[in-house]
Amino acid sequence: MSETEEKTTSRRAFLGAGLAAGGAVATAGLARAQGAPDPLITEVQPWARELGAGVDATPYGLPIRFEADVVRRNVSWLTADPISSINFTPIHALDGTITPQGCAFERHHSGAIEVSKDDYRLMINGLVDQPLIFTYADLERFPRVTRTYFLECAANTGMEWAGSQLNGSQFTHGMIHNMEYTGVPLRTLLEEAGVKPEGKWIYVEGADASSNGRSIPLEKAMDDCLVAFKANGEALRMEHGYPVRLVVPGWEGNMWVKWLRRVEIGDQPWESREETSKYTDTLEDGTSRKFTWVMDAKSVITAPSPQMPITHGTGPLVITGLAWSGRGPITRVDVTVDGGKTWREARLAAPGQDKALTRFYLDHVWDGSEMLLQSRAMDATGYVQPTKDELRAFRGVNSIYHNNCIQTWWVRTSGEAENVEVS
Amino acid sequence: MSKFRKFAAPALAAALLASPALAEKLGLGRAALPEEVAAWDHDVRPDGLGLPEGSGDALTGEELFSENCAVCHGEFGEGVGRWPVLAGGFNTLNRADPVKTVGSYWPYASTVWDYVHRSMPFGNAQTLSNDEVYAIVAYILYSNDLIEDDFVLSKDTLAEVQMTNADGFIEDDRDTLELPAFIREPCMENCKESVEITAHATVLDVTPEDSGDPATEVAQAEPEAAPAEAPVAEAPAAEAAEPETAAADPAMLEAGAKVFKKCAACHKVGDGAKNATGPMLNGIVGRAAGSVEGFKYSNPMTGAADAGLIWTPETMAEFLANPKGYMKGTKMSFAGLKKQEEIDAVIAYLGTFGG
Missing domain, CATH: 1.10.760.10 (Cytochrome c-like domain)
Structure with a gap:
């Protein structure tokens, strides 16, 4: 394996070394800057003398080896088996808003399957004037649109209900990605088949063995859902539903059916496994909310964070993170460094887009003291992201899904950070 | 529905995006044949719509369950390892760590039939006959004391089964319950007097070892860690085994x-x-x-x-x-x-x- 991995010591060993290790790194950087001339500048480096790789060395490029740690990761104890499981986007190491497909989280119920464009069929049936079959080539002939949306798994942050569990924004908030989709509005396809007046719901299902199926109100289907075949300009990846997936903007990821093979129109919901036994939110008194589709406004600081300690010492520090809402654009994000006593409005990298990730920055001068970092998103409806305790007051701790609480990172004087809860 | 509330900002943004305007159908695709619809349209609703002919009881189902399901779900639906528990868990939904099973949680028997029929057994889906599915579902219901062992499950009787948690669900009420509390003016200064840390993730210590570890970055920061003459990409172990x-x-x-x-x-x-x-x-x-x-x-x-x-x-x-x-x-x-x-x-x- 790569050298990087050989050199890797365990995180705990590093944390065990604590201040000493952090201090050593900071000092080393400082010494180079102030002492003897930097050999990286004064000595001719091999890359300045020798030739680099030719074109076509990698016909489809991958990240340079130095970025080998920017990968999806799973938490193996979460599920019985990696085939019906989930992993997490390395949001701690990314910037901007678009998630590269290769590190965008995966969630499969029966594994990621290979379906070619030639073998792909989409059926529309049920309460329609004419049940139809489309091939992939048919879909490419419909007028298409390009839109950017976030996809968040309903269970994102689900492990944090009862207390702080996982150290890293990748693990606490990484069941999310944000891509630019190209596809055909679902409405166009439904109108091609002709929805009968009694049609009120659609049922969407995938071609894999899990036959993940969900009921969606016709109103949403006719509003902004897309039958997408491209993401970030290229074909969808197998793990995200190649060749065709459904896009259900602002609503929980499970509804974005991958390897979409069928859309049925009906007059009532189907109450499938994934909308009754799963993806329902059990409240404190034991009753459960169902059809909790919309993802509430939420944000998280991606750096500094447990996987992204401050290694440069005091002075200028970029605090950055992501914010999103299933109800519309993000209008504002506030950041606190003192656990919520005082807040400052963060700078948005760009105006919030409807149901898409927004990047925020707070340009801070760190004095080296401890910080309790939090971010708080606000969307176009005026909804302000709640604290964990505010959410628990409504839902208890058994909800599993839809945890959009404010996240706290405790940054110590060493620059290392930990996932904590505060009063 | 309030979920589809339109707000000024998104509406304005939407107006700036050009959407294709379609006046008429394009005539793309082809008519789905009845056999094709029958081959794919398997879904079943709580009222029984979609259930096929066939039948089975728990006695027949017990053996089938043992052969096809018990390896993951246990002989009695008690679950093996982290695979789903199918039976028991009654009266746990309002406690810490509820045990959500077909008996304690699932509101409709139709969902069990639909899921077993289309998705089980894991790794060998859609291989059970309709009779076998009826029998296995009967066994799962029987394991939860929802039917007797001689109850014959069929499309005519399935909707009769009374599920324990049938009334345990409410439709999403966040809009009426939570939004009034969370749509508010955020506090910016003097929001609280003191702040104490009340929980630490390190106490539980469940984060995976390889978590994109800061030590990796530290190693890379040292020039000796990545000599320029290092090969661009070393063969992963799987490829190294190839000659064999x-x-x-x-x-x-x-x-x-x-x-x-x-x-x-x-x-x-x-x-x-x-x-x-x-x-x-x-x-x-x-x-x-x-x-x-x-x-x-x-x-x-x-x-x-x-x-x-x-x-x-x-x-x-x-x-x-x-x-x-x-x-x-x-x-x-x-x-x-x-x-x-x-x-x-x-x-x-x-x-x-x-x-």
């Missing part, structure tokens, strides 16, 4: 890899393969039976191991053709591979994974 396997027919190995998908739900191979529902299979060809450390084998397998059974290509082929016939009482709930070429291919494939 080059002798086998690549087409056969590819076929074997495909066949192995039937096994992969329970058995792992390759780097870092661990025991799962079944033992890991690195080095299986030529190894003594029942010898993977840490796996709890069935009594018959342990017996065969004591008697000196070795997994040669020949004994493996016999076992894989008919597991329960070859070894009565094995935990491996797999019907067997029907085609000799599939058996040969998967054994060749397994042979590429050394111990």
